[in-house]
Amino acid sequence: MTYKEPLPPGCPPDAAQEIASARAVFRLVRANPPSSDDFRSQRAENPNRVFRDVDECQARGLSVFGRRGDAERANLLPNLRNRLLCRVRLLPGAGRIRRTGRGSHHTWWPFAAYDTLASCDIEP
16 A cells, blocks of 8 residues: 555554554644644654654654543643644544554554545544
């Protein structure tokens, strides 16, 4: 399968699971309605940045949370403050996902054909 962004060899890792059944995750976004810019990886947003605690594969995925409360806590961090909370419906064919980081933080590598914008609803 082709992913939304170019990935390095071996990415996503074998430990990442293909999304085979419907599930919901939460992502912090800047705009209402969300735009494609809200679904860009850290690498796409910062092409020259050196990431210290994240490998290149994870830097090219999207950060999402399995629990709303974890996303709300992340929204208190200085670099994520005042973002909107988007509930993203992941259906079969959405890509691959792996738990990374603390709490319910996951990295999601969406397939190119998956419509991320149509799957995102801003939460009150």
